[in-house]
Amino acid sequence: MIDLKLLRSDPERVRLSQRTRGEDPALVDELLAADERRRTAVAAADSLRGEQKTISKQVPRASGEEREELLRRAKALADDVRAAEAEQAAADEAVRRAHRAIPNVVAEEVPPGGEDDSVTVETVGTIRDYAEPVRDHMAVADLHKAIDTERGAKVSGARFYFLTGVGAQLELALVNLAMARAADAGLTPVIAPALVKPEAMEGTGFLGAHAAEVYKVDADDLYLVGTSEVPLAAYHSDEILDLSAGPKRYAGFSPCFRREAGSYGKDTRGVFRVHWFDKVEMFSFCRPEDAEAEHQRLLGWEKDFLTALELPFQVVDIAAGDLGSSASRKFDCEAWFPSQQRYRELTSTSNCGTFQARRLGIRYRDENGKAQVAATLNGTLCAVTRTIACLLEVHQQPDGSVHVPAELRPWLGGREVLEPA
RNA sequence: GGUGGAGUCGCCUAGUGGCCGAGGGCGCACGCCUCGAAAGCGUGUGAGGUGAAAGCCUCCGUGGGUUCAAAUCCCACCUCCACCGCCA
Numbered sequence: 001m002i003d004l005k006l007l008r009s010d011p012e013r014v015r016l017s018q019r020t021r022g023e024d025p026a027l028v029d030e031l032l033a034a035d036e037r038r039r040t041a042v043a044a045a046d047s048l049r050g051e052q053k054t055i056s057k058q059v060p061r062a063s064g065e066e067r068e069e070l071l072r073r074a075k076a077l078a079d080d081v082r083a084a085e086a087e088q089a090a091a092d093e094a095v096r097r098a099h100r101a102i103p104n105v106v107a108e109e110v111p112p113g114g115e116d117d118s119v120t121v122e123t124v125g126t127i128r129d130y131a132e133p134v135r136d137h138m139a140v141a142d143l144h145k146a147i148d149t150e151r152g153a154k155v156s157g158a159r160f161y162f163l164t165g166v167g168a169q170l171e172l173a174l175v176n177l178a179m180a181r182a183a184d185a186g187l188t189p190v191i192a193p194a195l196v197k198p199e200a201m202e203g204t205g206f207l208g209a210h211a212a213e214v215y216k217v218d219a220d221d222l223y224l225v226g227t228s229e230v231p232l233a234a235y236h237s238d239e240i241l242d243l244s245a246g247p248k249r250y251a252g253f254s255p256c257f258r259r260e261a262g263s264y265g266k267d268t269r270g271v272f273r274v275h276w277f278d279k280v281e282m283f284s285f286c287r288p289e290d291a292e293a294e295h296q297r298l299l300g301w302e303k304d305f306l307t308a309l310e311l312p313f314q315v316v317d318i319a320a321g322d323l324g325s326s327a328s329r330k331f332d333c334e335a336w337f338p339s340q341q342r343y344r345e346l347t348s349t350s351n352c353g354t355f356q357a358r359r360l361g362i363r364y365r366d367e368n369g370k371a372q373v374a375a376t377l378n379g380t381l382c383a384v385t386r387t388i389a390c391l392l393e394v395h396q397q398p399d400g401s402v403h404v405p406a407e408l409r410p411w412l413g414g415r416e417v418l419e420p421a
Numbered sequence: 422g423g424u425g426g427a428g429u430c431g432c433c434u435a436g437u438g439g440c441c442g443a444g445g446g447c448g449c450a451c452g453c454c455u456c457g458a459a460a461g462c463g464u465g466u467g468a469g470g471u472g473a474a475a476g477c478c479u480c481c482g483u484g485g486g487u488u489c490a491a492a493u494c495c496c497a498c499c500u501c502c503a504c505c506g507c508c509a
Contacts, residue, residue, distance in 0.1 A: 039470090039471075042470070042471075042478080042479095043471070043478095045478085046470085046471075046477065046478045046479085047477080047478085049477095049478065049479090050477060050478065052489075052490090053442085053478095053490080055489075055490095056439080056489050056490045057439070057440090057490080059439075059489060059490070060439050060440095060490090061439095061440095070489075071489055072489090073489085074489035074490080075488095075489055076489095077489080078488085078489060078490090240431095240467095240468085363468095369450095371467095371468070371469095
Protein backbone atom coordinates (compact mmCIF):
# COMPACT_ATOMS: atom_id res chain seq x y z
CA MET A 1 0.00 0.00 0.00
CA ILE A 2 1.26 3.42 -0.81
CA ASP A 3 1.71 6.09 1.85
CA LEU A 4 -1.55 8.03 2.20
CA LYS A 5 0.35 11.02 3.55
CA LEU A 6 2.32 11.17 0.31
CA LEU A 7 -0.91 10.79 -1.63
CA ARG A 8 -2.48 13.78 0.16
CA SER A 9 0.58 16.00 0.02
CA ASP A 10 1.74 15.18 -3.50
CA PRO A 11 -0.95 13.41 -5.52
CA GLU A 12 0.71 14.48 -8.76
CA ARG A 13 3.76 12.37 -7.91
CA VAL A 14 1.48 9.33 -7.62
CA ARG A 15 -0.38 10.14 -10.84
CA LEU A 16 2.96 10.44 -12.60
CA SER A 17 3.99 7.05 -11.22
CA GLN A 18 0.80 5.54 -12.56
CA ARG A 19 1.42 6.98 -16.02
CA THR A 20 5.04 5.78 -15.95
CA ARG A 21 3.80 2.26 -15.23
CA GLY A 22 1.16 2.50 -17.92
CA GLU A 23 -1.58 2.35 -15.28
CA ASP A 24 -4.64 4.51 -14.82
CA PRO A 25 -3.89 7.83 -13.04
CA ALA A 26 -7.62 8.27 -12.34
CA LEU A 27 -7.29 5.62 -9.62
CA VAL A 28 -5.32 8.20 -7.66
CA ASP A 29 -8.27 10.56 -7.57
CA GLU A 30 -10.61 7.73 -6.66
CA LEU A 31 -8.43 6.98 -3.66
CA LEU A 32 -8.24 10.66 -2.72
CA ALA A 33 -12.04 10.92 -2.79
CA ALA A 34 -12.44 7.69 -0.80
CA ASP A 35 -9.91 8.93 1.75
CA GLU A 36 -11.79 12.21 2.15
CA ARG A 37 -15.08 10.39 2.62
CA ARG A 38 -13.52 8.09 5.18
CA ARG A 39 -12.05 10.93 7.21
CA THR A 40 -15.41 12.66 7.35
CA ALA A 41 -17.13 9.43 8.36
CA VAL A 42 -14.60 8.71 11.10
CA ALA A 43 -14.96 12.19 12.55
CA ALA A 44 -18.75 11.91 12.56
CA ALA A 45 -18.78 8.49 14.18
CA ASP A 46 -16.18 9.56 16.76
CA SER A 47 -18.13 12.55 17.95
CA LEU A 48 -21.44 10.66 18.15
CA ARG A 49 -19.77 7.86 20.05
CA GLY A 50 -18.18 10.33 22.45
CA GLU A 51 -21.52 11.93 23.14
CA GLN A 52 -23.18 8.60 23.72
CA LYS A 53 -20.49 7.48 26.15
CA THR A 54 -20.77 10.69 28.13
CA ILE A 55 -24.48 10.10 28.62
CA SER A 56 -24.04 6.40 29.34
CA LYS A 57 -21.64 7.21 32.14
CA GLN A 58 -24.26 9.35 33.84
CA VAL A 59 -26.82 6.55 33.92
CA PRO A 60 -25.57 4.68 37.02
CA ARG A 61 -25.46 7.91 39.06
CA ALA A 62 -28.96 9.00 38.08
CA SER A 63 -32.30 7.76 39.35
CA GLY A 64 -35.99 8.13 38.81
CA GLU A 65 -37.17 10.44 36.09
CA GLU A 66 -33.69 11.77 35.34
CA ARG A 67 -32.50 8.23 34.71
CA GLU A 68 -35.38 7.50 32.37
CA GLU A 69 -34.59 10.65 30.42
CA LEU A 70 -30.91 9.71 30.13
CA LEU A 71 -31.77 6.20 28.95
CA ARG A 72 -34.14 7.59 26.36
CA ARG A 73 -31.47 9.91 24.94
CA ALA A 74 -28.79 7.21 25.08
CA LYS A 75 -30.99 4.79 23.18
CA ALA A 76 -31.61 7.35 20.48
CA LEU A 77 -27.89 8.04 20.24
CA ALA A 78 -27.13 4.32 20.07
CA ASP A 79 -29.08 4.17 16.83
CA ASP A 80 -27.20 7.17 15.44
CA VAL A 81 -23.88 5.61 16.42
CA ARG A 82 -24.84 2.36 14.71
CA ALA A 83 -25.64 4.24 11.50
CA ALA A 84 -22.44 6.31 11.66
CA GLU A 85 -20.37 3.20 12.25
CA ALA A 86 -21.98 1.49 9.28
CA GLU A 87 -21.05 4.46 7.10
CA GLN A 88 -17.52 4.38 8.51
CA ALA A 89 -17.20 0.67 7.75
CA ALA A 90 -18.39 1.24 4.19
CA ALA A 91 -15.96 4.13 3.77
CA ASP A 92 -13.12 2.05 5.21
CA GLU A 93 -13.84 -0.70 2.75
CA ALA A 94 -13.92 1.75 -0.16
CA VAL A 95 -10.52 3.12 0.87
CA ARG A 96 -9.09 -0.37 1.24
CA ARG A 97 -10.24 -1.30 -2.23
CA ALA A 98 -8.96 1.88 -3.85
CA HIS A 99 -5.74 1.67 -1.86
CA ARG A 100 -5.06 -1.87 -3.01
CA ALA A 101 -5.62 -0.90 -6.63
CA ILE A 102 -2.58 1.37 -6.69
CA PRO A 103 0.87 -0.20 -7.06
CA ASN A 104 3.99 1.18 -5.41
CA VAL A 105 5.19 4.60 -6.51
CA VAL A 106 8.11 4.02 -8.87
CA ALA A 107 11.52 5.45 -8.10
CA GLU A 108 12.41 8.50 -10.15
CA GLU A 109 15.35 6.76 -11.85
CA VAL A 110 13.24 3.92 -13.25
CA PRO A 111 13.14 3.83 -17.06
CA PRO A 112 9.60 4.60 -18.26
CA GLY A 113 7.81 2.25 -20.65
CA GLY A 114 7.35 -1.51 -20.95
CA GLU A 115 9.49 -4.63 -21.16
CA ASP A 116 11.48 -3.40 -24.18
CA ASP A 117 12.41 -0.18 -22.43
CA SER A 118 14.47 -1.77 -19.68
CA VAL A 119 18.07 -0.59 -19.72
CA THR A 120 21.17 -2.76 -19.58
CA VAL A 121 23.45 -1.07 -17.10
CA GLU A 122 26.36 -3.47 -16.94
CA THR A 123 27.81 -6.55 -18.66
CA VAL A 124 30.02 -8.91 -16.67
CA GLY A 125 32.21 -11.76 -17.93
CA THR A 126 33.00 -12.80 -21.47
CA ILE A 127 31.08 -15.08 -23.75
CA ARG A 128 33.38 -17.78 -25.10
CA ASP A 129 33.09 -19.50 -28.46
CA TYR A 130 31.13 -22.72 -28.63
CA ALA A 131 31.88 -25.59 -31.00
CA GLU A 132 28.94 -26.54 -33.18
CA PRO A 133 26.52 -27.92 -32.48
CA VAL A 134 25.77 -25.92 -29.32
CA ARG A 135 23.59 -28.10 -27.11
CA ASP A 136 20.74 -26.60 -25.17
CA HIS A 137 20.49 -27.46 -21.48
CA MET A 138 18.23 -30.48 -22.04
CA ALA A 139 20.59 -31.94 -24.62
CA VAL A 140 23.44 -31.67 -22.11
CA ALA A 141 21.24 -32.93 -19.28
CA ASP A 142 20.25 -35.97 -21.38
CA LEU A 143 23.90 -36.90 -21.85
CA HIS A 144 24.25 -36.85 -18.06
CA LYS A 145 20.83 -38.35 -17.28
CA ALA A 146 20.48 -35.33 -14.99
CA ILE A 147 16.91 -34.22 -15.72
CA ASP A 148 13.87 -36.37 -16.49
CA THR A 149 11.07 -34.22 -17.86
CA GLU A 150 9.27 -37.13 -19.50
CA ARG A 151 8.59 -38.83 -16.22
CA GLY A 152 7.96 -35.44 -14.65
CA ALA A 153 5.12 -35.03 -17.11
CA LYS A 154 3.91 -38.59 -16.55
CA VAL A 155 3.71 -38.13 -12.80
CA SER A 156 2.80 -34.46 -12.39
CA GLY A 157 2.11 -32.98 -15.80
CA ALA A 158 3.73 -30.49 -18.12
CA ARG A 159 6.48 -28.27 -16.68
CA PHE A 160 7.40 -30.81 -14.00
CA TYR A 161 10.63 -32.78 -13.78
CA PHE A 162 12.74 -35.13 -11.74
CA LEU A 163 16.35 -34.22 -11.07
CA THR A 164 18.31 -37.44 -11.15
CA GLY A 165 21.91 -38.45 -10.46
CA VAL A 166 24.24 -35.53 -10.98
CA GLY A 167 21.21 -33.30 -11.57
CA ALA A 168 20.07 -33.88 -7.99
CA GLN A 169 23.61 -33.40 -6.76
CA LEU A 170 23.85 -30.13 -8.64
CA GLU A 171 20.79 -28.80 -6.85
CA LEU A 172 22.18 -29.69 -3.44
CA ALA A 173 25.57 -28.22 -4.37
CA LEU A 174 24.06 -24.94 -5.54
CA VAL A 175 21.85 -24.63 -2.48
CA ASN A 176 24.76 -25.38 -0.17
CA LEU A 177 27.00 -22.88 -1.92
CA ALA A 178 24.32 -20.19 -1.88
CA MET A 179 23.51 -20.74 1.79
CA ALA A 180 27.18 -20.82 2.78
CA ARG A 181 27.90 -17.58 0.94
CA ALA A 182 24.80 -15.95 2.41
CA ALA A 183 25.81 -16.94 5.93
CA ASP A 184 29.33 -15.62 5.33
CA ALA A 185 27.81 -12.31 4.24
CA GLY A 186 25.94 -12.13 7.54
CA LEU A 187 22.48 -13.21 6.40
CA THR A 188 20.53 -15.55 8.65
CA PRO A 189 19.81 -18.86 6.88
CA VAL A 190 16.14 -19.81 6.98
CA ILE A 191 14.08 -22.76 5.83
CA ALA A 192 10.68 -21.19 5.17
CA PRO A 193 7.19 -22.65 4.85
CA ALA A 194 5.92 -22.87 1.28
CA LEU A 195 2.26 -22.88 2.29
CA VAL A 196 0.96 -19.60 3.70
CA LYS A 197 -2.25 -17.93 4.86
CA PRO A 198 -4.11 -15.43 2.67
CA GLU A 199 -2.81 -12.49 4.78
CA ALA A 200 0.78 -13.34 3.91
CA MET A 201 -0.01 -13.65 0.21
CA GLU A 202 -2.10 -10.50 0.23
CA GLY A 203 0.43 -8.57 2.30
CA THR A 204 3.27 -9.21 -0.09
CA GLY A 205 1.15 -8.11 -3.03
CA PHE A 206 0.82 -11.41 -4.86
CA LEU A 207 -2.97 -11.48 -4.94
CA GLY A 208 -3.22 -8.35 -7.07
CA ALA A 209 -2.64 -8.31 -10.79
CA HIS A 210 -0.82 -11.64 -10.71
CA ALA A 211 -3.31 -13.64 -8.67
CA ALA A 212 -3.70 -16.04 -11.58
CA GLU A 213 -0.06 -17.10 -11.09
CA VAL A 214 -0.73 -18.44 -7.62
CA TYR A 215 -1.73 -21.97 -6.60
CA LYS A 216 -4.44 -22.06 -3.97
CA VAL A 217 -5.33 -24.94 -1.68
CA ASP A 218 -9.04 -24.34 -1.34
CA ALA A 219 -9.83 -26.98 1.24
CA ASP A 220 -7.56 -25.30 3.78
CA ASP A 221 -7.58 -21.68 2.60
CA LEU A 222 -3.82 -21.68 2.06
CA TYR A 223 -1.61 -20.63 -0.81
CA LEU A 224 1.51 -22.21 -2.26
CA VAL A 225 4.17 -19.53 -2.43
CA GLY A 226 5.78 -18.54 -5.70
CA THR A 227 8.88 -17.41 -3.79
CA SER A 228 10.08 -17.47 -0.20
CA GLU A 229 9.84 -13.69 -0.34
CA VAL A 230 6.30 -14.29 0.91
CA PRO A 231 7.03 -16.19 4.14
CA LEU A 232 10.18 -14.13 4.77
CA ALA A 233 8.32 -10.82 4.47
CA ALA A 234 5.47 -12.08 6.65
CA TYR A 235 7.97 -13.49 9.18
CA HIS A 236 8.12 -10.11 10.96
CA SER A 237 4.54 -9.01 10.23
CA ASP A 238 2.90 -6.97 12.99
CA GLU A 239 6.23 -6.53 14.73
CA ILE A 240 8.29 -3.52 15.71
CA LEU A 241 11.88 -4.36 14.82
CA ASP A 242 15.09 -3.17 16.37
CA LEU A 243 17.10 -1.95 13.39
CA SER A 244 19.58 0.06 15.44
CA ALA A 245 22.32 -2.44 14.58
CA GLY A 246 21.53 -2.27 10.87
CA PRO A 247 19.20 -4.15 8.53
CA LYS A 248 17.82 -7.59 9.36
CA ARG A 249 18.84 -9.92 6.56
CA TYR A 250 17.71 -13.43 5.78
CA ALA A 251 18.43 -16.08 3.16
CA GLY A 252 15.42 -18.33 2.83
CA PHE A 253 15.25 -21.68 1.11
CA SER A 254 11.91 -23.01 -0.07
CA PRO A 255 10.19 -24.59 -3.01
CA CYS A 256 8.41 -22.14 -5.33
CA PHE A 257 5.18 -22.85 -7.19
CA ARG A 258 3.97 -20.94 -10.21
CA ARG A 259 0.99 -21.66 -12.38
CA GLU A 260 2.61 -19.96 -15.38
CA ALA A 261 -0.81 -18.96 -16.60
CA GLY A 262 -0.46 -17.02 -19.82
CA SER A 263 2.90 -18.48 -20.74
CA TYR A 264 1.56 -21.34 -22.84
CA GLY A 265 4.08 -22.40 -25.43
CA LYS A 266 6.81 -20.21 -23.93
CA ASP A 267 10.09 -21.87 -22.91
CA THR A 268 8.49 -25.30 -22.99
CA ARG A 269 11.69 -27.30 -23.29
CA GLY A 270 13.54 -28.52 -20.22
CA VAL A 271 13.44 -26.86 -16.83
CA PHE A 272 13.85 -23.23 -17.82
CA ARG A 273 10.24 -22.43 -16.92
CA VAL A 274 8.52 -24.88 -14.58
CA HIS A 275 5.59 -25.03 -12.16
CA TRP A 276 7.82 -25.89 -9.24
CA PHE A 277 11.46 -25.23 -8.38
CA ASP A 278 13.60 -24.60 -5.31
CA LYS A 279 15.18 -21.27 -4.59
CA VAL A 280 17.41 -19.43 -2.14
CA GLU A 281 16.04 -15.94 -1.69
CA MET A 282 17.55 -12.99 0.16
CA PHE A 283 15.31 -10.70 2.15
CA SER A 284 16.12 -7.52 4.03
CA PHE A 285 14.26 -5.28 6.49
CA CYS A 286 15.79 -1.81 6.85
CA ARG A 287 15.10 1.86 7.43
CA PRO A 288 13.56 3.55 4.39
CA GLU A 289 16.53 5.92 4.09
CA ASP A 290 18.87 2.92 3.83
CA ALA A 291 16.80 1.03 1.25
CA GLU A 292 18.56 2.26 -1.84
CA ALA A 293 22.00 1.34 -0.52
CA GLU A 294 20.61 -1.99 0.65
CA HIS A 295 19.26 -2.63 -2.83
CA GLN A 296 22.75 -2.19 -4.26
CA ARG A 297 24.10 -4.55 -1.61
CA LEU A 298 21.63 -7.29 -2.59
CA LEU A 299 22.44 -6.73 -6.25
CA GLY A 300 26.13 -7.00 -5.35
CA TRP A 301 25.63 -10.38 -3.70
CA GLU A 302 23.70 -11.62 -6.73
CA LYS A 303 26.50 -10.53 -9.03
CA ASP A 304 29.09 -12.18 -6.78
CA PHE A 305 27.17 -15.44 -6.91
CA LEU A 306 26.91 -15.50 -10.69
CA THR A 307 30.58 -14.57 -10.93
CA ALA A 308 31.44 -17.45 -8.61
CA LEU A 309 29.60 -19.76 -11.00
CA GLU A 310 31.64 -18.27 -13.87
CA LEU A 311 28.51 -17.28 -15.77
CA PRO A 312 28.59 -14.25 -18.09
CA PHE A 313 25.68 -11.92 -17.35
CA GLN A 314 24.13 -8.50 -17.71
CA VAL A 315 22.46 -6.28 -15.13
CA VAL A 316 19.20 -4.77 -16.32
CA ASP A 317 17.37 -1.79 -14.81
CA ILE A 318 13.75 -2.88 -15.24
CA ALA A 319 11.33 -0.45 -16.86
CA ALA A 320 8.29 0.81 -14.97
CA GLY A 321 5.73 -1.22 -16.90
CA ASP A 322 7.53 -4.45 -16.01
CA LEU A 323 7.86 -3.80 -12.28
CA GLY A 324 5.87 -5.88 -9.83
CA SER A 325 3.15 -4.03 -7.97
CA SER A 326 5.17 -3.92 -4.75
CA ALA A 327 8.46 -2.77 -6.29
CA SER A 328 9.60 0.81 -6.66
CA ARG A 329 12.70 -0.37 -8.50
CA LYS A 330 14.02 -3.67 -9.79
CA PHE A 331 17.27 -5.01 -11.23
CA ASP A 332 17.48 -8.34 -13.02
CA CYS A 333 20.65 -10.29 -13.65
CA GLU A 334 20.39 -12.04 -16.97
CA ALA A 335 22.88 -14.78 -17.75
CA TRP A 336 24.01 -15.97 -21.15
CA PHE A 337 22.31 -19.01 -22.68
CA PRO A 338 24.44 -20.03 -25.68
CA SER A 339 21.69 -22.17 -27.23
CA GLN A 340 19.40 -19.15 -27.31
CA GLN A 341 22.14 -16.65 -28.15
CA ARG A 342 20.72 -14.29 -25.58
CA TYR A 343 20.75 -13.29 -21.93
CA ARG A 344 17.89 -14.64 -19.82
CA GLU A 345 16.78 -13.74 -16.29
CA LEU A 346 18.46 -15.74 -13.56
CA THR A 347 18.01 -13.45 -10.57
CA SER A 348 16.00 -10.39 -9.69
CA THR A 349 16.11 -7.91 -6.85
CA SER A 350 13.36 -5.48 -5.89
CA ASN A 351 13.21 -2.51 -3.56
CA CYS A 352 9.69 -2.40 -2.16
CA GLY A 353 10.27 0.63 0.04
CA THR A 354 7.56 0.80 2.69
CA PHE A 355 4.86 -0.63 0.40
CA GLN A 356 4.90 -4.23 1.66
CA ALA A 357 5.77 -3.36 5.23
CA ARG A 358 2.82 -1.01 5.54
CA ARG A 359 0.39 -3.75 4.61
CA LEU A 360 2.16 -6.33 6.76
CA GLY A 361 2.52 -4.03 9.77
CA ILE A 362 6.31 -4.17 9.90
CA ARG A 363 7.84 -1.23 11.74
CA TYR A 364 10.99 -0.17 13.55
CA ARG A 365 11.85 2.45 16.17
CA ASP A 366 13.48 5.61 14.94
CA GLU A 367 16.04 7.61 16.96
CA ASN A 368 13.17 9.29 18.82
CA GLY A 369 11.71 5.93 19.82
CA LYS A 370 8.77 6.37 17.51
CA ALA A 371 7.48 3.43 15.49
CA GLN A 372 7.91 3.95 11.74
CA VAL A 373 7.13 1.76 8.77
CA ALA A 374 10.20 -0.21 7.68
CA ALA A 375 11.40 -0.84 4.14
CA THR A 376 11.67 -4.32 2.62
CA LEU A 377 13.83 -5.65 -0.19
CA ASN A 378 14.24 -9.01 -1.79
CA GLY A 379 16.64 -10.61 -4.20
CA THR A 380 17.24 -14.02 -5.72
CA LEU A 381 20.45 -15.69 -4.70
CA CYS A 382 19.87 -18.91 -6.62
CA ALA A 383 16.80 -20.14 -8.49
CA VAL A 384 17.96 -23.71 -8.74
CA THR A 385 16.61 -25.24 -11.94
CA ARG A 386 17.20 -22.23 -14.13
CA THR A 387 20.71 -21.93 -12.74
CA ILE A 388 21.37 -25.60 -13.48
CA ALA A 389 20.10 -25.05 -17.02
CA CYS A 390 22.46 -22.11 -17.47
CA LEU A 391 25.45 -23.93 -15.96
CA LEU A 392 24.95 -26.94 -18.23
CA GLU A 393 24.81 -24.74 -21.31
CA VAL A 394 27.58 -22.30 -20.51
CA HIS A 395 30.04 -24.87 -19.17
CA GLN A 396 29.40 -27.63 -21.73
CA GLN A 397 32.43 -29.03 -23.54
CA PRO A 398 32.48 -30.41 -27.10
CA ASP A 399 32.72 -33.97 -25.75
CA GLY A 400 29.57 -33.51 -23.70
CA SER A 401 31.31 -33.12 -20.37
CA VAL A 402 30.63 -30.09 -18.17
CA HIS A 403 33.20 -27.87 -16.51
CA VAL A 404 32.56 -27.35 -12.79
CA PRO A 405 33.30 -23.80 -11.51
CA ALA A 406 35.95 -23.88 -8.80
CA GLU A 407 33.60 -22.48 -6.15
CA LEU A 408 31.11 -25.26 -6.69
CA ARG A 409 33.62 -28.13 -6.52
CA PRO A 410 33.73 -28.50 -2.73
CA TRP A 411 30.00 -29.26 -2.87
CA LEU A 412 30.37 -31.83 -5.65
CA GLY A 413 32.97 -34.05 -4.08
CA GLY A 414 35.81 -32.03 -5.58
CA ARG A 415 34.93 -32.94 -9.17
CA GLU A 416 36.35 -30.49 -11.72
CA VAL A 417 34.44 -31.97 -14.65
CA LEU A 418 31.16 -33.82 -14.90
CA GLU A 419 31.43 -36.71 -17.35
CA PRO A 420 28.42 -37.93 -19.35
CA ALA A 421 26.66 -40.84 -17.71
C1' G B 422 -9.66 -36.24 14.30
C1' G B 423 -11.47 -36.54 19.90
C1' U B 424 -11.57 -34.47 25.00
C1' G B 425 -10.17 -30.73 28.49
C1' G B 426 -7.80 -25.89 29.61
C1' A B 427 -6.15 -21.10 28.12
C1' G B 428 -5.58 -16.40 25.04
C1' U B 429 -5.23 -8.81 28.85
C1' C B 430 -0.49 -2.72 27.04
C1' G B 431 7.84 -6.20 25.90
C1' C B 432 7.31 -10.50 29.84
C1' C B 433 4.27 -12.30 34.21
C1' U B 434 -0.32 -11.16 36.12
C1' A B 435 -5.27 -8.55 38.50
C1' G B 436 -9.83 -7.90 36.61
C1' U B 437 -17.10 -11.94 35.58
C1' G B 438 -21.71 -5.70 32.98
C1' G B 439 -20.81 0.99 34.74
C1' C B 440 -15.15 5.71 39.12
C1' C B 441 -10.80 -0.63 34.90
C1' G B 442 -11.62 3.25 28.03
C1' A B 443 -7.38 -1.28 31.99
C1' G B 444 -4.43 -2.13 38.39
C1' G B 445 0.18 -4.57 40.14
C1' G B 446 5.06 -6.92 39.49
C1' C B 447 9.32 -7.67 36.25
C1' G B 448 12.05 -5.43 32.57
C1' C B 449 13.48 -0.80 30.43
C1' A B 450 14.57 4.77 30.53
C1' C B 451 15.67 9.11 33.29
C1' G B 452 16.67 11.41 38.10
C1' C B 453 18.38 11.27 43.40
C1' C B 454 22.16 8.78 46.28
C1' U B 455 27.64 7.05 45.11
C1' C B 456 34.56 8.02 43.56
C1' G B 457 31.92 4.43 40.37
C1' A B 458 28.36 0.58 40.64
C1' A B 459 24.72 -2.38 43.20
C1' A B 460 20.81 -1.78 46.51
C1' G B 461 17.22 1.83 47.83
C1' C B 462 13.96 5.92 46.58
C1' G B 463 11.31 8.96 42.85
C1' U B 464 9.36 9.75 37.89
C1' G B 465 8.15 7.77 33.32
C1' U B 466 7.16 3.62 30.17
C1' G B 467 1.87 0.04 24.13
C1' A B 468 -0.03 1.01 19.11
C1' G B 469 -3.13 3.69 15.79
C1' G B 470 -6.70 7.61 13.81
C1' U B 471 -7.83 12.91 14.00
C1' G B 472 -6.27 17.75 15.46
C1' A B 473 -2.01 23.65 15.50
C1' A B 474 -2.65 22.12 20.50
C1' A B 475 -5.58 20.69 24.52
C1' G B 476 -8.34 16.90 23.57
C1' C B 477 -11.48 13.29 21.36
C1' C B 478 -11.82 8.33 19.30
C1' U B 479 -10.24 2.98 18.32
C1' C B 480 -7.63 -1.54 19.97
C1' C B 481 -8.05 -6.65 26.22
C1' G B 482 -6.85 -13.57 20.06
C1' U B 483 -10.44 -12.58 15.45
C1' G B 484 -15.41 -11.68 13.72
C1' G B 485 -20.50 -11.19 14.93
C1' G B 486 -24.46 -10.43 18.75
C1' U B 487 -27.10 -8.71 23.49
C1' U B 488 -27.15 -3.79 26.23
C1' C B 489 -27.97 3.07 27.39
C1' A B 490 -23.08 0.72 28.69
C1' A B 491 -18.80 -5.37 27.40
C1' A B 492 -11.96 -7.24 28.85
C1' U B 493 -16.33 -8.91 31.64
C1' C B 494 -22.57 -12.02 28.96
C1' C B 495 -23.93 -15.05 24.16
C1' C B 496 -22.44 -17.35 19.22
C1' A B 497 -18.79 -18.70 15.57
C1' C B 498 -13.84 -19.01 14.27
C1' C B 499 -8.39 -18.89 15.07
C1' U B 500 -4.12 -19.97 17.96
C1' C B 501 -1.53 -22.22 22.01
C1' C B 502 -1.02 -26.04 25.97
C1' A B 503 -2.27 -31.08 27.97
C1' C B 504 -4.02 -36.02 27.18
C1' C B 505 -5.97 -39.76 23.53
C1' G B 506 -5.95 -41.57 18.32
C1' C B 507 -3.01 -41.47 13.75
C1' C B 508 1.70 -40.38 11.70
C1' A B 509 7.20 -38.63 8.53
